[in-house]
Amino acid sequence: MSDITLNASAKVAEAAPRSAPISQVGFVGWMRANLFSGWLSTAVTLLLAYLIVRWAIGFVDWAFINAVWSVPNNQTQACRDLRGTGACWAVITEKHRFILFGTYPYEEHWRPALCIALFVGLYIVSAMRRFWRKELALIWVGVLTLIGVLMWGGVLGLTYVPQERWGGLVITLILATFGLALAFPLAILVALGRRSKLPAIKALCVIYVELIRGVPLISLLFMASVMFPLFLPEGMNIDKLLRAQIAIILFAGAYLAEVVRGGLQSLSKGQYEAADALGLSYWQKTGFIILPQALRLVIPPLVNTFIGFFKDTSLVLIIGIFDLLTAGKTAIIEPAWQGFGIEVYLTVGAIYFIFCFAMSKYSQGLEAELNRHRAR
Amino acid sequence: MSQTTIDPRSLRAPPRRPLRLSWSDERVRAIVWQILVVGIVGAIVWWLWSNTVHNLEVRRIATGFGFLGREAGLPIAENLIPYSPTDTYFRALLIGLLNTLKVAIVGIVLATIFGTLIGIARLSKNWLLSKIAGVYIEVIRDLPLLLQLLFWYAILQGLPGPRQALHPVGGVFLSNRGLKLPWIEWQDAHSYALLAFALGALFTWFYRRDAIRKRILDGKPRPVWPVALGCLLVLPVAIWAAAGAPWTVDWPELRGFNFRGGLNMSPEYFALLLGLTTYTAGFIAEIVRAGILAVPHGQWEAAQALGLRSGQVLKQVVLPQALRVIIPPMTSQYLNITKNSSLAVAIGYQDIVSIANTTLNQTGQAIEGIAIIMLVYLSISLSISLFMNWYNARIALVER
Numbered sequence: 001m002s003d004i005t006l007n008a009s010a011k012v013a014e015a016a017p018r019s020a021p022i023s024q025v026g027f028v029g030w031m032r033a034n035l036f037s038g039w040l041s042t043a044v045t046l047l048l049a050y051l052i053v054r055w056a057i058g059f060v061d062w063a064f065i066n067a068v069w070s071v072p073n074n075q076t077q078a079c080r081d082l083r084g085t086g087a088c089w090a091v092i093t094e095k096h097r098f099i100l101f102g103t104y105p106y107e108e109h110w111r112p113a114l115c116i117a118l119f120v121g122l123y124i125v126s127a128m129r130r131f132w133r134k135e136l137a138l139i140w141v142g143v144l145t146l147i148g149v150l151m152w153g154g155v156l157g158l159t160y161v162p163q164e165r166w167g168g169l170v171i172t173l174i175l176a177t178f179g180l181a182l183a184f185p186l187a188i189l190v191a192l193g194r195r196s197k198l199p200a201i202k203a204l205c206v207i208y209v210e211l212i213r214g215v216p217l218i219s220l221l222f223m224a225s226v227m228f229p230l231f232l233p234e235g236m237n238i239d240k241l242l243r244a245q246i247a248i249i250l251f252a253g254a255y256l257a258e259v260v261r262g263g264l265q266s267l268s269k270g271q272y273e274a275a276d277a278l279g280l281s282y283w284q285k286t287g288f289i290i291l292p293q294a295l296r297l298v299i300p301p302l303v304n305t306f307i308g309f310f311k312d313t314s315l316v317l318i319i320g321i322f323d324l325l326t327a328g329k330t331a332i333i334e335p336a337w338q339g340f341g342i343e344v345y346l347t348v349g350a351i352y353f354i355f356c357f358a359m360s361k362y363s364q365g366l367e368a369e370l371n372r373h374r375a376r
Numbered sequence: 377m378s379q380t381t382i383d384p385r386s387l388r389a390p391p392r393r394p395l396r397l398s399w400s401d402e403r404v405r406a407i408v409w410q411i412l413v414v415g416i417v418g419a420i421v422w423w424l425w426s427n428t429v430h431n432l433e434v435r436r437i438a439t440g441f442g443f444l445g446r447e448a449g450l451p452i453a454e455n456l457i458p459y460s461p462t463d464t465y466f467r468a469l470l471i472g473l474l475n476t477l478k479v480a481i482v483g484i485v486l487a488t489i490f491g492t493l494i495g496i497a498r499l500s501k502n503w504l505l506s507k508i509a510g511v512y513i514e515v516i517r518d519l520p521l522l523l524q525l526l527f528w529y530a531i532l533q534g535l536p537g538p539r540q541a542l543h544p545v546g547g548v549f550l551s552n553r554g555l556k557l558p559w560i561e562w563q564d565a566h567s568y569a570l571l572a573f574a575l576g577a578l579f580t581w582f583y584r585r586d587a588i589r590k591r592i593l594d595g596k597p598r599p600v601w602p603v604a605l606g607c608l609l610v611l612p613v614a615i616w617a618a619a620g621a622p623w624t625v626d627w628p629e630l631r632g633f634n635f636r637g638g639l640n641m642s643p644e645y646f647a648l649l650l651g652l653t654t655y656t657a658g659f660i661a662e663i664v665r666a667g668i669l670a671v672p673h674g675q676w677e678a679a680q681a682l683g684l685r686s687g688q689v690l691k692q693v694v695l696p697q698a699l700r701v702i703i704p705p706m707t708s709q710y711l712n713i714t715k716n717s718s719l720a721v722a723i724g725y726q727d728i729v730s731i732a733n734t735t736l737n738q739t740g741q742a743i744e745g746i747a748i749i750m751l752v753y754l755s756i757s758l759s760i761s762l763f764m765n766w767y768n769a770r771i772a773l774v775e776r
Contacts, residue, residue: 034503041502048504083534200410204417214757216715218729219749226742230431231424311520318722325523341530349519349527356518 063087070094076336091340092347095331099348102167102322108159112170115147119173127362140181147174163239167322169351171241175313175323179248180256180306186249187256192286194257195264205257212254217315220247225319244316252309259301263294299370303363307356314352324348428743443739444469450734452726454642465735472731473752479645479727480714480756483652487713488706490653491660498665509661516658522719525651529723532643538634547627549635555646556628559639565619569612576607644725648717656713660706667702668694699771707764714756718749728752 022028036042066086068079070093079088092099101112122143125131131139151170154160166174193205212220224247225240232238267290275285295302314325322330328348332340395403432439444466451461456474459467498509516524533552535542541551547558560566580603587598628638641649671694679693680686720727729749736745 037501044502045504048508198406198410200414214754215750216718216753218718218721219746219753222733223746226736227746230428230742233427234431234434314520314522317522325520329526339534342527342534345523345527345530349523352520352523353518360518
């Protein structure tokens with residue numbers, strides 16, 4: 001019935017559409033929907049807002065307003081007077097070179113600094129899909145060799161720096177990069193071995209993976225530091241950094257192998273059968289058909305595993321290798337600077353965070369990009 | 377040649393070709409490859425082993441576990457069972473193992489609770505709450521655990537001494553000597569009540585299983601809660617009351633330079649527990665979030681359309697499906713907590729790694745010391761995986 005009345009008045013000029021009430025759209029509407037949608041939500045929002053504001057004021061007071069930025073020649077009394085009310089960033093001003101470069105000769109610090117830049121450049125280039133070609137492996141070999149030359153020196157007019165004097169961020173990057181670069185091929189072989197039909201090879205791979213994954217990294221590092229010297233023939237000695245590096249490679253290999261195996265398992269059986277039907281040999285089948293697809297599937301979890309290992313390199317602190325965290329911990333051993341751990345750990349943490357956060361965001365972006373074809 | 381003599385059953389299996397000694401025969405290749413790989417690995421192991429034996433001879437290190445019976449002489453600050461430095465290495469290592477389990481078990485329980493809460497907060501409709509949970513997860517997961525442990529330990533060491541201890545609630549003191557909590561004085565009556573509770577829990581579980589079985593047969597609901605209430609609450613309380621209802625609270629108080637009484641948490645244990653819990657909670661939160669998101673929205677709606685109450689929807693429909701996604705990654709987080717507790721050695725909490733490390737430094741028995749550490753962690757890892765695999769199989773989707 002109301003239809004009739006509507007039709008009758010159809011000739012009347014349409015009223016201009018009214019905008020939605022202010023409480024439903026725009027900023028106010030958003031706040032109502034997301035912050036104050038009910039009494040419980042309102043209470044939670046108010047409580048959290050209060051806590052954040054209070055905490056933020058306290059933090060700004062501590063970190064900026066009451067902070068001491070530098071002190072003359074290790075006179076830390078000014079800092080000690082502030083105990084609990086202000087940060088002593090003077091410890092960073094004083095020790096930042098030590099934390100970044102360890103005991104590397106002072107006038108040669110540009111060399112590890114350049115190495116850090118090279119590492120970062122290498123990561124950025126490897127992250128770009130445009131460069132995912134075979135030549136990338138050559139770039140890796142070239143850059144890593146260049147880094148070795150820069151760190152050791154002894155050629156091209158660079159003074160020789162023994163490995164015992166390396167330290168700081170560059171050690172963390174070396175352990176993580178070389179570790180992953182060498183663990184990755186090992187992981188692929190082990191993952192293939194674990195899927196193999198040959199019982200002896202399968203058994204070896206299962207034992208390796210399960211043994212390594214069952215024990216903490218520390219026990220492997222201890223093994224590298226106290227047992228490796230016993231394993232080698234008399235007179236042959238490899239330095240501590242290399243021993244720790246081997247332990248990290250063996251450890252990372254087992255975890256990466258499980259990630260790769262996940263990719264191998266998620267490929268449909270038809271891919272294997274089609275490759276067999278084409279008459280490809282095992283290695284042709286694996287290299288041209290299986291691995292390219294399987295690895296593409298597991299790139300996001302691989303990056304997550306990389307983040308894990310980047311963080312785990314800090315464990316070498318326990319066997320006394322001078323990585324970033326050890327350098328930070330050592331910087332505050334000196335009596336004048338004792339007790340300023342919080343400032344140092346916050347700074348070191350910020351460096352770790354930058355690397356890991358970048359990798360984590362990259363992994364999320366990549367996952368979205370690789371899944372785009374599935375979303376359609 | 378008569379075809380009738382062939383057994384028809386043998387025709388179904390593919391004919392077995394005789395083994396030809398040629399590279400083109402797949403089976404020959406398989407055997408050669410396996411002999412080659414096993415041979416190489418065996419040769420490497422043998423080479424390392426013979427080097428080790430030779431080195432041990434040259435350095436005059438006696439092998440074997442005989443040192444376990446010798447007097448340890450190392451002081452241990454925290455022990456769940458009585459210990460003195462005159463006890464044997466074996467007992468010292470046992471204390472270390474108990475300390476590892478103490479931090480791992482408490483850490484697993486706390487991280488599960490805390491992580492689940494954060495995971496749910498991340499899914500909250502409240503924008504602020506969800507963002508804060510998101511920032512927490514991102515930050516905590518992108519920092520090395522060892523750094524976090526050292527950070528917490530530095531904070532605890534920077535706290536004022538016992539005389540100026542922080543005193544947030546009555547009976548709780550936080551100082552550079554650790555955390556002090558009030559605790560009840562443990563008496564026999566409490567042990568009996570606890571035992572009654574455990575037996576009651578077991579009985580309730582069996583009763584519930586039986587009730588569900590009978591309900592499936594005749595469709596009549598049998599409420600479990602009266603039995604549960606009786607077994608879990610009334611009976612233990614009755615036993616406790618019958619024993620005279622002892623209830624003395626042991627309050628920590630300042631005497632001289634330190635606290636007496638109450639439950640004591642050393643700064644090392646507190647820092648380790650705090651670090652492990654907050655770190656792992658960040659990972660568990662993501663697992664819980666993914667698990668809940670994995671249940672399609674239609675499942676909620678369908679369950680509500682069937683007339684189930686919201687508690688029933690969660691318990692009968694959503695959780696069983698979410699748990700299936702949650703359990704496997706959760707298992708590896710539990711294993712991670714246990715393995716990560718070995719970082720205790722960096723802040724001086726005496727767990728199994730720390731004590732085995734001291735032992736191998738004192739006795740020079742490197743191989744045995746490392747073997748003990750590995751054996752302990754392998755057995756713990758294996759037990760947790762076996763238990764979680766059993767649980768996972770129980771709740772897994774029953775497929776036809």
